[in-house]
Amino acid sequence: MDISIREGILTPDTFAGLRAACGMPELETALVGRAIESSLFTLSAVNGSRTVGMVRVVGDGAFVFLIYDLLVVPLWRRRGIGSRLVEEAVSRAKLFVPPGRAVVVSLFSAEGREGFYSRLGFTELPAAGLGAGMQCFYL
Ligand SMILES: CC(C)(COP(=O)(O)OP(=O)(O)OC[C@H]1O[C@@H](n2cnc3c(N)ncnc32)[C@H](O)[C@@H]1OP(=O)(O)O)[C@@H](O)C(=O)NCCC(=O)NCCS
Incomplete structure (x- = not known):
């Protein structure tokens, strides 16, 4: 297996193609473009000329780093490959903060994938001293 992890090459078409290959619904192209542009960084897992995986990290580049779209x-x-993408995302997030300062990387696990992220060092919430992650949907 020859996979390289490359930063900043993700295009809206590739993002859409990966989502389709994963059986996910199509998203509005303009919004996908904005999502990529507004990300702190994107990583792509590449085999030859083919992108087989991706992850993006959004946030403020200082205190908030959120893994999305693995x-x-x-x-x-x-x-x-998924593990490599997460590990690489965390390593690159660390580069945003001064040496010796901890970086806090958060994510929302897909249902049933919590064990995958736990093995990569993430703590399932709620945990001691930490409440649950919460979301709301507005129409
Ligand atoms: C979640 C996802 C990104 C994982 O990608 P992946 O490349 O399969 O991830 P990995 O190979 O690093 O790990 C997946 C599993 O394979 C196992 N694995 C890794 N290398 C292996 C190998 N050589 N042989 C056998 N198993 C292996 C891992 O231990 C892990 O086990 P687990 O599911 O029990 O935790 C992928 O399943 C996916 O795209 N799912 C759909 C979208 C999704 O749910 N994304 C996550 C949103 S939170």
């Missing part, structure tokens, strides 16, 4: 196409799963 995707690996089905044929390439269970080979460690």
Whole structure:
């Protein structure tokens, strides 16, 4: 398996293609473009000329780092690519803060994927001293 992790090459078309390959509904192209542009960084897992996985990190580059849209196409799963993308995202987030200062990286796990993230060092919330993550949807 020859996979390289590359930063900043993700395009809206590739994002859309990865979502489609993962069976996810299509998103508005203009919004996908804004999402990529507004991300702190994106990482793509590349095999030859083909992108087989991605992750993006959003936030303020100082105190807030949020992992979003971790995707690996089905044929390439269970080979460690998703883990590499998360580990690399955390490593690169660390570069935003001064040496010796901790970086806090957060994410929302898909239902049932909590164990995957726990093995990568994430704490499931709520936990001692930390409340649950919360969301609201407005129409
Ligand atoms: C979640 C997702 C990104 C994981 O990607 P992946 O490339 O399969 O991730 P990894 O290969 O690093 O790890 C997946 C599993 O394979 C196992 N694995 C890794 N390398 C392996 C190998 N060589 N042989 C067998 N198993 C292996 C891991 O231990 C892990 O096990 P777990 O599911 O019990 O935690 C992928 O399943 C996906 O895109 N899912 C759909 C979208 C989604 O749910 N995204 C997450 C949103 S929070």
